[in-house]
Amino acid sequence: MPSFFISPKTTTATPNPTETPDQLVIAGRRFTSRLMTGTGKYPSIAAMQASVEASGCEIVTVAVRRVQTKAPGHEGLAEALDWQKIWMLPNTAGCKTAEEAIRVARLGREMARLLGQEDNNFVKLEVIPDARYLLPDPIGTLEAAAQLVKEGFAVLPYINADPLLAKRLEEVGCATVMPLGSPIGSGQGIQNEANIKIIIEQSKVPVVIDAGIGSPSEAAYGMELGADALLINSAIALAKDPVQMGRAMGLATTAGRLAHLAGRIPVQHIASASSPQTGLVST
Structure with a gap:
């Protein structure tokens, strides 16, 4: 047998039964998946259901106002997913002021409770008066967040x-x-890298990159930066094959997280041989 042969047995890692799983923790609740997905823009309810399952996500955001008004594409949405397996993240999409967002957040909490999640106080807070670029209002968001926290919500702004x-x-x-x-739905990727890095560095709560991610490579990169999770909707829902894209985004999120934990090599300006330069056979 050649001296360089390594048997499979010697390369198999022994699982550590005491190892703690790498979990996302938000407001004391634990999740295995670090990908959150949305429910809008899909070609059909069936495509949304299959995509959510393929992605492996455990948190799905739902636009409270659109479900309540049965807006196109949202009919029957509340009953379309198994809320025993998926954690609902009601969102305040469509709200232009802090006052509107607070009212809709309260409705979202009741909706989650009616669907069996009695202890669900989560809300994705959106205060967006800008119809063209859909940029959030920082002042209204802070005002609404402060009030909702007082009312016992787990606020994800x-x-x-x-x-x-x-x-x-x-x-x-x-x-x-x-x-x-x-910007939401733009597919431009992560254009705010420098500021996101600062937010990740200084935050003691999970940082979730939300909006703009268009491809699995961008999702992986967001996680490599050190984000705790991603929220992706349009890039999955509007893909030619939403189910395959949902799976791809789930895998990319996991790969990016593993890469962040592993730690990439330093960037160098010169080459570095992969093989050692000592013990070479003389010629």
């Missing part, structure tokens, strides 16, 4: 990638901060 605002939201008691990578 959608914000511009503003490190100072992220810190203020953390200080008022938000469960996460959710900076946008680029």
